[in-house]
Amino acid sequence: MALEAAELDATFHALSDPTRRAILARLAQEGDVTVMELAEPFAMSQPAISKHLKVLEKAGLVSRGRDAQRRPVHLEAQPLAEVTDWLLGYRQFWQAQFDRLDDVLDQLQALEKQAGKN
Amino acid sequence: MALEAAELDATFHALSDPTRRAILARLAQEGDVTVMELAEPFAMSQPAISKHLKVLEKAGLVSRGRDAQRRPVHLEAQPLAEVTDWLLGYRQFWQAQFDRLDDVLDQLQALEKQAGKN
DNA sequence: CCTATAAATAACCACTTAGTTCTGTACCGG
DNA sequence: CCGGTACAGAACTAAGTGGTTATTTATAGG
Numbered sequence: 393m394a395l396e397a398a399e400l401d402a403t404f405h406a407l408s409d410p411t412r413r414a415i416l417a418r419l420a421q422e423g424d425v426t427v428m429e430l431a432e433p434f435a436m437s438q439p440a441i442s443k444h445l446k447v448l449e450k451a452g453l454v455s456r457g458r459d460a461q462r463r464p465v466h467l468e469a470q471p472l473a474e475v476t477d478w479l480l481g482y483r484q485f486w487q488a489q490f491d492r493l494d495d496v497l498d499q500l501q502a503l504e505k506q507a508g509k510n
Numbered sequence: 511m512a513l514e515a516a517e518l519d520a521t522f523h524a525l526s527d528p529t530r531r532a533i534l535a536r537l538a539q540e541g542d543v544t545v546m547e548l549a550e551p552f553a554m555s556q557p558a559i560s561k562h563l564k565v566l567e568k569a570g571l572v573s574r575g576r577d578a579q580r581r582p583v584h585l586e587a588q589p590l591a592e593v594t595d596w597l598l599g600y601r602q603f604w605q606a607q608f609d610r611l612d613d614v615l616d617q618l619q620a621l622e623k624q625a626g627k628n
Numbered sequence: 629c630c631t632a633t634a635a636a637t638a639a640c641c642a643c644t645t646a647g648t649t650c651t652g653t654a655c656c657g658g
Numbered sequence: 659c660c661g662g663t664a665c666a667g668a669a670c671t672a673a674g675t676g677g678t679t680a681t682t683t684a685t686a687g688g
Binding site for chain 1: 585
Binding site: 444447 | 653
């Protein structure tokens with residue numbers, strides 16, 4: 393539960409690649425999937441997918457099962473929860489920025505209304 | 511507002527380094543800071559920090575001002591909001607996994623209570 | 629104008645990444 | 659036991675990362 397730097401490193405790094413995000417998305421909607429099934433929609437070799445899976449596995453984002461010669465991939469969502477928690481630490485901050493933006497927009501609107509009267 | 515792949519790539523990549531996360535944390539609590547002030551607590555040269563800032567800037571996480579020869583760094587939280595939104599798309603999923611974990615723990619507790627009676 | 633300061637840029641280095649192809653291994657099924 | 663299938667591993671390559679030191683640019687100020 394430590395939310396250590398190295399964990400964040402690994403999870404954010406794993407999420408920084410579109411192929412890996414697509415893999416996660418697919419696991420989320422289809423459940424466990426084999427490596428071959430995963431590789432099929434990508435214009436990419438099977439070993440390339442295996443490498444991506446290793447990155448995801450190192451971040452704890454997926455786990456691997458065993459079904460004969462297949463190694464089904466399973467989504468483990470916990471690291472996602474952890475990085476989300478980390479990000480939510482900044483929520484107040486961007487909220488404040490958005491609020492200020494709202495203020496600016498309000499003022500702008502007020503000015504336009506004013507201009508319309510002239 | 512497109513939440514495009516390349517944006518997520520850049521933001522997640524920027525967040526995958528502990529030095530860069532520390533920079534963001536410092537900006538969040540101290541407000542705008544110069545490069546020299548930023549570099550001071552790190553065992554790292556000024557150009558190294560400048561490089562990290564360029565990564566953060568490319569991801570839109572910081573912007574740069576101008577104060578004489580200083581280039582104060584300003585936190586821009588919007589990309590954080592965007593990746594948080596992306597992550598929250600998985601919230602239902604990890605929630606479900608946690609619920610299932612709760613069930614298991616409940617069952618375990620029930621079994622222990624049962625065992626205690628014998 | 630000259631010097632000092634803040635920061636960016638350049639050139640370089642070791643290491644990692646994301647991909648490839650080829651090969652090896654484990655397991656199933658006839 | 660033998661051929662096929664599913665995957666992992668090794669070896670290679672091109673490009674990117676994270677750091678360094680040395681240099682350059684921009685600006686303030688005596």
